[in-house]
Amino acid sequence: MAQIRIENVRKDFGAFTAVQSSTFTIEDGEFFMLLGPSGCGKTTTLRMMAGLELPTSGEIFIDGEEVGQKPASQRDIAFVFQMFALYPHMNVGKNISYPLLSQGMPKVQVKKKVAEIAEILGITDILNKPVGGLSGGDRQRVALGRAIVRDPKAFFMDEPLGALDAEFREHMSEELRALHDRMNATTVYVTHDQLEAMQMGDKIVVMNHGVVEQFGVPQDIYDWPATKFVAQFIGSPPMNFLNFNGMVGTGSTEVRMNDISITVPEAREGTHGAITFGIRPEHVRLDDSAPYRGRVVATEYLGTTQIVTLETANGAVKARLSSAERVNVGDQTGLQFDARTISLFDAETGKALKSAANKEVLSNG
Amino acid sequence: MSFSVTEPTKGTKWFAGILVVAYAVITIIPLLWIIATGFKSPSDSIAYPPVVVFEPTLEGYVNLFTDRTRATDDMLEAAGPPQTWYEEIARARGTVISGPSRYGERFLNSVIIGFGSTALCMILGTAAAYAFSRFRVPLKDDLLFFILSTRMMPPIAVAIPIFLIFRNLGLNDTHLGMILLYTAVNLSLSVWLLKGFIDEIPLEYEEAALIDGYTRFQAFYKVVLPQAATGIASTAIFCLIFAWNEYAFAVLLTSGEAQTAPPFIPNIIGVNGKDWPAVAAGATIFLVPVMVFTVLLRKHLLRGITFGAVRK
Ligand SMILES: Nc1ncnc2c1ncn2[C@@H]1O[C@H](COP(=O)(O)OP(=O)(O)OP(=O)(O)O)[C@@H](O)[C@H]1O
Ligand SMILES: [Mg+2]
Numbered sequence: 001m002a003q004i005r006i007e008n009v010r011k012d013f014g015a016f017t018a019v020q021s022s023t024f025t026i027e028d029g030e031f032f033m034l035l036g037p038s039g040c041g042k043t044t045t046l047r048m049m050a051g052l053e054l055p056t057s058g059e060i061f062i063d064g065e066e067v068g069q070k071p072a073s074q075r076d077i078a079f080v081f082q083m084f085a086l087y088p089h090m091n092v093g094k095n096i097s098y099p100l101l102s103q104g105m106p107k108v109q110v111k112k113k114v115a116e117i118a119e120i121l122g123i124t125d126i127l128n129k130p131v132g133g134l135s136g137g138d139r140q141r142v143a144l145g146r147a148i149v150r151d152p153k154a155f156f157m158d159e160p161l162g163a164l165d166a167e168f169r170e171h172m173s174e175e176l177r178a179l180h181d182r183m184n185a186t187t188v189y190v191t192h193d194q195l196e197a198m199q200m201g202d203k204i205v206v207m208n209h210g211v212v213e214q215f216g217v218p219q220d221i222y223d224w225p226a227t228k229f230v231a232q233f234i235g236s237p238p239m240n241f242l243n244f245n246g247m248v249g250t251g252s253t254e255v256r257m258n259d260i261s262i263t264v265p266e267a268r269e270g271t272h273g274a275i276t277f278g279i280r281p282e283h284v285r286l287d288d289s290a291p292y293r294g295r296v297v298a299t300e301y302l303g304t305t306q307i308v309t310l311e312t313a314n315g316a317v318k319a320r321l322s323s324a325e326r327v328n329v330g331d332q333t334g335l336q337f338d339a340r341t342i343s344l345f346d347a348e349t350g351k352a353l354k355s356a357a358n359k360e361v362l363s364n365g
Numbered sequence: 366m367s368f369s370v371t372e373p374t375k376g377t378k379w380f381a382g383i384l385v386v387a388y389a390v391i392t393i394i395p396l397l398w399i400i401a402t403g404f405k406s407p408s409d410s411i412a413y414p415p416v417v418v419f420e421p422t423l424e425g426y427v428n429l430f431t432d433r434t435r436a437t438d439d440m441l442e443a444a445g446p447p448q449t450w451y452e453e454i455a456r457a458r459g460t461v462i463s464g465p466s467r468y469g470e471r472f473l474n475s476v477i478i479g480f481g482s483t484a485l486c487m488i489l490g491t492a493a494a495y496a497f498s499r500f501r502v503p504l505k506d507d508l509l510f511f512i513l514s515t516r517m518m519p520p521i522a523v524a525i526p527i528f529l530i531f532r533n534l535g536l537n538d539t540h541l542g543m544i545l546l547y548t549a550v551n552l553s554l555s556v557w558l559l560k561g562f563i564d565e566i567p568l569e570y571e572e573a574a575l576i577d578g579y580t581r582f583q584a585f586y587k588v589v590l591p592q593a594a595t596g597i598a599s600t601a602i603f604c605l606i607f608a609w610n611e612y613a614f615a616v617l618l619t620s621g622e623a624q625t626a627p628p629f630i631p632n633i634i635g636v637n638g639k640d641w642p643a644v645a646a647g648a649t650i651f652l653v654p655v656m657v658f659t660v661l662l663r664k665h666l667l668r669g670i671t672f673g674a675v676r677k
Contacts, residue, residue: 051575052575072575072576073580078576079573085569085570087570087573099576099577099578102583103578
């Protein structure tokens, strides 16, 4: 197993840049998520790591060795394709054994190894079946079997659950995570589903338009997004944005929004002009005595919680409140923001302003 | 009665069935006619009205494979009684067998040239189609169009230049020359058909093979080729049928050494009057290899001929 380091990796397809100068590190044994919306370059990044695509520039290190221009067959990694890509002219057993045969492993040993893997994945009874008639879950398991049979340096998976139906995804993602914990293999997992990324990942890199927006552990990324994009992409409902014109001074612990003073984490970086005030729905409380005012325009009941949408002078705000709280559409009320959790963004660049609260998170991504 | 979108009604089925059977009968009658004629005596073969029930004889086949000379009674006396069944047939017509005919050689030439050019065409065609399908080839579309354009006129239109080129290169009446010629004519078809088949095979399979530690070439022949088998088989049949049946170039470019069966068969008529049974026998035997080849590849053919439309 191995550490993987991506340094200033870029990929151009003709005039189009799919990935712009990505840099991040995947530690040995990590379950690492590549997260981003469709077309942002996740697959391209993964394919460059696997050697199926050569980077236009930049370096890729696997286990300390620079492999950027090496062919896939020499990188000793395994790849699980979105549609699994099981060899259709071979049965299940042959599919799983195929990576071993390329290494010239003796037949007896191959057989033993395949049996062992089939046991782990619970597919012993379908080893002799053709892959054509298998269910989605079994295909998934065979694809995994083909990946883990060789003890590669790392596993790369491109939306491996994308082809499964919703119900089964849940089950399979647990199985995957359990398998990872058991083998402790460095795994890079591509998904556009932020929930999946948050649930399964040890670490996440968020990409958009070929740019790495942020990378770190799920909790940090959720709490302290580095950009407005990340704040919006992660969480459902996403972070609330309130736009205002004003200023933030270095060292100050409040901002003035519409002449109302709101306490924020101590700023370590100042700006003035268009500023976006960001707060997660669960950190908004309704408090009639609060000076910042809003009007309830909708409520959405979700069992133990409810999502209340309010209109304010700076834009709509969603609050996640206990269902016990009685809120009626049309109510005028005050909004109280949890001061420790507020993020401020430069509205122009979309970048988060450094504060005492987020400086550690932002400095590593 | 319940109505189903996928299941045709009984009436439709009957109608379709009758249509198919009628078509099959119409197409197969000439074939049966040829096969039957091969077993007729010369007089039965030209009888009018045609005889359907007749006493079968192998005379046509004997005549096809032998050269015979008309013999006087003295000569027959001197030769003694016939030693074999085929000599007996020849004697009955007052002839003696002077040796084997050239049909065997011509037939062998057809086999060598037909299968040789098909094999070459498949090798080159698969390689080219794979490259067109997978690699960034400069001017790809223009090249493909150019390749196809070689089929836009009847090949025989270039007979004279080809004749001259062959003469200058010493390829006239050689196996190699005919193999190259048929390969050249068939290649455009095979590149286009095979490209379609290879396009259908998802790239991921090869990538999976690369990841599994195989080289690009291994991925090609271990993963792509088996999946392209259907396409290769049906394309091969098309190529073989063309090369096998080709007549005009064979007449023009071969006369001895490398002559194929098609130009030879009509010659049989001239040797001993109108020997239709021998001609029919020649045609019947000539049918066999293509038929066997097609039957062997039949499994792939049905899916192949629909050009991938019913895959999966
Ligand atoms: N071979 C290629 N040639 C040209 N453009 C490409 C190629 N491969 C990818 N692209 C482009 O690069 C961009 C990034 O593609 P990529 O497949 O990496 O996105 P992705 O993040 O995996 O998206 P998805 O979630 O849809 O899979 C896309 O705009 C895509 O059109
Ligand atoms: Mg993708």
